[in-house]
Amino acid sequence: MSNLIDFPKKLMLIFELLHEYYGDQNWWPSESQFETIVGAILTQNTAWKNAEYAILNLKEANLMAPSAIRSVDISVLAETIRPSGYFNSKAIKLKAICAFLEFYNDDPSQWESMNLRELRSQLLGVYGIGPETADDIVLYVANMPSFVIDSYTQRIISRVIPNLEVSKYDEFKALFENHLPPDAKLFNEYHALLDTHAKELCHKKIPSCNKCPLIKHCGSFLNHSTGKFDA
Ligand code: SF4
The missing domain is CATH 1.10.1670.10 (Helix-hairpin-Helix base-excision DNA repair enzymes (C-terminal))
Structure with missing residues (x-):
């Protein structure tokens, strides 16, 4: 350099x-920390407007909650998020992050008091969370300085x-x-x-x-x- x-x-x-x-x-455009996490996954490899359609579908189906996503049939979840593209793999990813969230009582605000590196490392261990999505979550959910x-x-x-x-x-x-x-x-x-x-x-x-x-x-x-x- x-x-x-x-x-x-x-x-x-x-x-x-x-x-x-x-x-x-005024980012991230969402109504809750959980919605930001969901949005960070749904916007992978697609334009934000497609992720937004999928988010709307999740809300209309009363699935915008970790427990709801954990319990719903994966094929129903995939169909609900179809507008975001790669919906079968994104459904698996949403299930994975919701399983991870259960360790934190479904409360992502608990991440705010964690060590940044530790949180990022844990997120990178979740299926479907790569560096960009991990940094989206660390920055826009946990409010920590990860570019x-x-x-x-x-x-x-x-x-x-x-x-x-x-x-x-x-x-x-x-x-x-x-x-x-x-x-x-x-x-x-x-x-x-x-x-x-x-x-x-x-x-x-x-x-x-x-x-x-x-x-x-x-x-x-x-x-x-x-x-x-x-x-
Ligand atoms: S639009 Fe992009 S390439 Fe053009 S001057 Fe601005 S930063 Fe540079």
């Missing part, structure tokens, strides 16, 4: 410019700071966590802003650079002539 870049300053600048442009994101990395984050950071020489999940995570204060509120808002920016302007194929608040600081844009980007 380049020693010439002042990463703490650069990462805070990106945050401040995005926050100034998009404002507070969430997704493809949107990787795309934006790799464009704004080219030649980073980081490519793996843990490397991107370390980039943020090693250069920002361990502040759950900051990590919460930062991840949400990156997701919003990727959806609104920094698109995969043709980013809308001409409207981007990061344009003066984006290495990829500054290195390119016209053609690839639309500004």
Whole structure:
């Protein structure tokens, strides 16, 4: 990783410019900690709107509770969450996280007093919980500073700071966590802003650079002539 870049300053600048442009994101959009956990699983490999349809179905079927998910027939559960895609495997995952929650009396607020590493490690041991979902839960449920990395984050950071020489999940995570204060509120808002920016302007194929608040600081844009980007 380049020693010439002042990463703490650069990462805070990106945050401040995005926050100034998009404002507070107020994540995670849910009515309870349990709903956030369910949403983190249902949104795996699909757009959030598909997860939302599945969440609505669960509520209408009175299944938005760990005990209800544990007791319902798995084929019924799978059918209920069909809009989220991969519904058979996600039904198994929901059953697994609800079995795990039983050790905590179905009360995820108990996780807030745990050690961050211990909680993350336990979550990673649950079927269907990978690093991104574990970090979603640690940050947005337990309110602890574990930075969430997704493809949107990787795309934006790799464009704004080219030649980073980081490519793996843990490397991107370390980039943020090693250069920002361990502040759950900051990590919460930062991840949400990156997701919003990727959806609104920094698109995969043709980013809308001409409207981007990061344009003066984006290495990829500054290195390119016209053609690839639309500004
Ligand atoms: S200038 Fe373009 S490529 Fe760079 S962050 Fe903005 S939208 Fe993305």
